[in-house]
Amino acid sequence: MNSKTDTPIRFLKGVGEKRGLLYGKLGIFTIEDLIHYYPRTYIDFSQPQAIASAPYDKPCAIVATVVAKTGEQRIRKGLSLFKVTVTDGVSDMIITFFNAKYTVDALKPDTEYLFYGKVAGRLTRREMSAPMVMVYDESQTFLSIYPLTAGLSSKLIQTNVTQALELIQDSIADPIPSDLRRRYELCHSTFALCNIHQPASDHALEIARKRLIFEELLVLNLAMSFLRTGSKTETGTKMGDISLKHFYNTLPYTPTNAQARVIAECTSDLCKDVPMNRLIQGDVGSGKTLVGAACAYFAVQNGYQTAMMVPTEILAEQHYRTLTALLSPVGIRLGLLTGSLTAAQKRNVKAALANGEIDFIVGTHALIQDNVSFHNLGLVITDEQHRFGVAQRLTLSHKGSNPHVLVMSATPIPRTLALIIYGDLDVSIIDELPKGRQPIxxxxxxxxxxxxxxxxxxxxxxxxxxxxxxxxxxxxxxxxxxxxxxxxxxxxxxxxxxxxxxxxxxxxxxxxxxxxxxxxxxxxxxxxxxxxxxxxxxxxxxxxxxxxxxxxxxxxxxxxxxxxxxxxxxxxxxxxxxxxxxxxxxxxxxxxxxxxxxxxxxxxxxxxGPGDFFGSRQHGLPQLKIADMLTDIKLLRLAQDAAAELLAGDPALSQPAHILLRGQVQNMIKNASI
The missing domain is CATH 3.40.50.300 (P-loop containing nucleotide triphosphate hydrolases)
Structure with missing residues (x-):
């Protein structure tokens, strides 16, 4: 950023206080915000149609001059229409305007206009109703269409964007280093910003979109990596392999093959030098809680405590009852910590946790409070974890010495979204329901x-x-x-x-x-x-x-x-x-x-879309301005590669060539609360 891009939008020529408030409704407060407010679609004027051959079924652009105008015709109170005859030199067309006296009066007979709308009528009498109208400019081949609020039109936004780009384009610094741009065949940010708003051609628009999508996904991946820093360093809780036979013998049922496979994957991770970071995905009713119980048993037998964090009190209480039934027969001591406990109850639970008298604690966000400490935390489990930000999950992990992390979700997440949310997690899927379940x-x-x-x-x-x-x-x-x-x-x-x-x-x-x-x-x-x-x-x-x-x-x-x-x-x-x-x-x-x-x-x-997938922004991801994690999967993978490459050479992004990129990453973390 620079001082020009930080300029409040109201100081841009033609905006002022009143329009500045309207822009604020769109989340645009500075020139920086405006130039990164991208069009949602475009109208292509590059190939105007002749009146006689214009299609009936889709909007098209026609270049014509005005031949005649009729006077105002009042249809009913509050509705009047005007008819204008235009020609392209070969054929004529009648255009109907509604409540548009100012527009019709401004049409001059010696000027070429571009009319954009759907053509109707017969072959011998072609018609168009309420088209978009502008003076024809052969050099303008696209009209950008923006998400709007009352009082702002796409035409006005495009005018203001043009002014903003003219004001700052000499001072736009590119956050992506030149060597990275060359390697991934990316244009400079100046070219991208100019052509995303005012494309010179289809090809120029494609180049601009690729660059801006890549940049957004690169910053997102770097932001997630910053929050996960340290998760792959040596763990302080490497465990020894122990038998689960006693645990299995006390169960009232036999685990499914899928459950047994996933438990084995988890216990193998628990014995490694680096912390486990594993996601367990399974449909509702597939038995993820049993997997968590088996891992907790394994951890406790190795001398470590386990903590499970869940998003609601009712779910915490449910898990506490279920896990008590599974683990108390093998001598594991469980505790429950939620916000609704009395002050005395909380003190007792926290003291028992710190003294090692509780082996397995189940709780809500109350677990990450500063005054909660553990005797020897070795395993952290989060359930329905998309409801927590990454930072919240890491806060719990920091209460141990690089403990192992197990993430459980009954919300099946598309692979495209999982690539971002769980970029550093190994994935286990429980793809089998317990026997006896009938389809709903x-x-x-x-x-x-x-x-x-x-x-x-x-x-x-x-x-x-x-x-x-x-x-x-x-x-x-x-x-x-x-x-x-x-x-x-x-x-x-x-x-x-x-x-x-x-x-x-x-x-x-x-x-x-x-x-x-x-x-x-x-x-x-x-x-x-x-x-x-x-x-x-x-x-x-x-x-x-x-x-x-x-x-x-x-x-x-x-x-x-x-x-x-x-x-x-x-x-x-x-x-x-x-x-x-x-x-x-x-x-x-x-x-x-x-x-x-x-x-x-x-x-x-x-x-x-990903912004609403979990509802109420629960997933902890920022709102993306231009990238689409469903359709831009190839660029997502390239951006992940680029992020890994950058961090391998400069983990803190502290080198001069990476300072602007680091600033974007920090802004994303700050603004998105991820």
């Missing part, structure tokens, strides 16, 4: 069929089974009066359709003690039907639950729907998921037709 049958229904679905659910409840009804919101009118409210809905169901049945309610605004009471009642079979928000998305395991109805299913991402569906089908009985929606049924058919979480995640990424 999924149906998509419209609102009129809802009561028929209720009847089906009641038959299952009468047979001693349990069910969920999931709603997107907590209180009526929270954001949209058209959506079902979990609170109101639960009361209505208990009084009407499910009168006489035990109906519970669970939502995120409840206190932890209240949630625990509700879930305990459901887990013990005292509650037959649980009405819930997405707080049950992860962790709640009730084998008796065999049916789930999801209201307003179109409001959820596909991966989230798959996670919710995973709360049923945990036992041996046939299970059913019913998606209620009057819209978006084509997208929902993806859920209906497959139980493969990885296929669903690929579709979800295509539909929503």
């Amino acid at each position: 049958k999924t149906y998509v229904i419209d609102l009129p069929k809802r009561h028929r679905a209720y009847g089906f659910m009641k038959k299952l409840l009468d047979a001693g089974q349990q069910g969920y009804i999931v709603c997107p919101l907590v209180e009526q009118g929270e954001t949209d009066l058209g959506l079902e409210s979990a609170t109101e809905y639960a009361h209505k169901l208990a009084k009407q359709d499910f009168k006489g049945y035990s109906v519970g309610l669970l939502h995120g605004k409840m206190k932890p003690a209240e949630k625990d009471k509700v879930m305990r009642s459901f887990a013990e079979g005292k509650t037959q039907l649980l009405v819930s928000t997405t707080v049950i998305e992860v962790g709640v395991d009730v084998p008796g639950a065999t049916v789930m109805l999801i209201e307003n299913a179109e409001r959820f991402g596909l991966s989230q729907l798959h996670q919710l569906r995973g709360r049923i089908g945990r036992g041996s009985k046939e299970s059913f998921c019913i998606l209620v929606s009057d819209s978006d049924t084509e997208r929902l058919s993806v859920i209906k037709n497959t139980l493969d979480g990885f296929k669903i995640s690929e579709e979800d990424l295509k539909l929503r």
Whole structure:
């Protein structure tokens, strides 16, 4: 950056205070922000069409002069139209403008104009309605179209961008060193910025896009690497190989072949000189918790403590109960640390942890507080880890001497996204469900069929089974009066359709003690039907639950729907998921037709992009301005290679040629909170 690029946008000629506020709505506050606010698409004017041969089915550009204008015709109050006849010298065309007196008055008969829109009418009478109009300039072959806010047009943004580039282009310094640009065939940043906004040709645009995409992915990879620095140095917790026979003998079931394979991969890592950094991916219900328990047993037998960090208290409590059942028979002492414990309870847990009286601690973000210390931390496990930033995970690791790290996720992540999030992790996949599990049958229904679905659910409840009804919101009118409210809905169901049945309610605004009471009642079979928000998305395991109805299913991402569906089908009985929606049924058919979480995640990424894939920016990745991790996979791999090469020669990016790049990396870490 330099002093010119740091200039507030309001000081750019023609912007001022008022437009500066509008730019602020787009996240543009400085000239630097403006020149990196890239067009979302382009209109190509390079090959104007003749009026007679213009296509009917798609917008096109026509160069013509004005022959005649009609006066204003008032259609109704607030709507008037104007008709203008134009010619290209061979054929004529009638153009209709609506409420555009200023535009029509400005058209001069001796000037060539470019009209862009869809041509209609007959071969002998061609027409166009409400086209984009500009004075024809043979040198301008593209019009850049930007994401907009009210009060700013693409034309205005392009004008301001042109001014900004003219102001600073003599002083643009390229953050990518020249030798790296040559090796990866990248243009200079000045050429890239000029041609991303005002392409000289298709080829120039392609060159500019390649350069800017590569740069963005390079900075992202460097930022992630900076946060992981030190993870591959020698571990202070190298373990000795011990037998898991005693652990396996106490289990109430036999692990699947996939579980046994992944456990063996993990214990092999635990015996190495460098810390384990392994990701375990498995669909909902595949048994990742058992793998974590086996690794914890292995660590404890080697004299080390284990910590498991999870994103919510309800999930921490679920894991604590499950792990206690698995590990207490082999003498492992477990503890639970969450924010809702009393001050005295927290003091006791922390003291026991520091003294080595707790072998395995399960907790939320409370584990990374400064006053939490370990006697001998050797293994860190994070579950549903995309909900933590990398920095949070590293904070927990720093409480030990380079401990081993095991990452678990029930959210299948597309390989393209995993390349960034887990660039330095080995990956294990549990691709087998425990025996006895039956596939979940999924149906998509419209609102009129809802009561028929209720009847089906009641038959299952009468047979001693349990069910969920999931709603997107907590209180009526929270954001949209058209959506079902979990609170109101639960009361209505208990009084009407499910009168006489035990109906519970669970939502995120409840206190932890209240949630625990509700879930305990459901887990013990005292509650037959649980009405819930997405707080049950992860962790709640009730084998008796065999049916789930999801209201307003179109409001959820596909991966989230798959996670919710995973709360049923945990036992041996046939299970059913019913998606209620009057819209978006084509997208929902993806859920209906497959139980493969990885296929669903690929579709979800295509539909929503990485920025929204996990919802509410939970994945800890910054918003990318131009790169697309689904389509730019080749450049992503090249950028990873370049990042590794740079860091191998200059780990801190402290050499003069790398200072600008280092600044970009630090800005990304600061702005994205990764």
